Amino acid sequence: MKNRKFDLEDRLVSFAADIALFCKELPNDFMGQYYGNQLLRSGGSSALNFGEAQGTNSDRDYIYKLSLALKELKESRVNLRIMSKIHYGSEEVRIKLLDEIEQLIKIFATIIKNKSKF
Structure with a gap:
């Protein structure tokens, strides 16, 4: 098995596509x-x-753009939590999306924190 470099962009594109498919089914x-x-x-x-x-x-502009992405991830998390409370959409998909959001939020927060040190 070939080692594949972790690609955050691919992960975000997959996340956006999964969100779109979830929304399509609402x-x-x-x-x-x-x-x-x-x-x-x-x-x-x-x-x-x-x-x-x-x-x-x-670096300043890079951090700013990542901060915007982080803000949008947090907004998506709150939205999905609201949907959980009102039992809207597929519970199984919501749980998977919320898990991915939590991981992405941690990644972005770490990148911003580390980049801001310099």
Whole structure:
């Protein structure tokens, strides 16, 4: 088995796609549209902001873009926790998404913390 380098961008793209598929399956009622649309935006935004961070010219701008991605991940976490409370969407998928969000939040917080030291 070939050792593959960990790729955060690939992980964020997969996360955004999983969020999109989760939102696609939500009921087409007021709550589904409201929370689904918001989750779709925040879940995808973390990957897009990370992509923007890759093209920055300074550490300060890089940290800023990663901070935006982190903010969007935290927003997605709260949204999914609300959906958990109201039993909305697939519980199994929500649990997997929440687990991935927690891991990504820790990764981003660590990167920001380490990059801010310099």
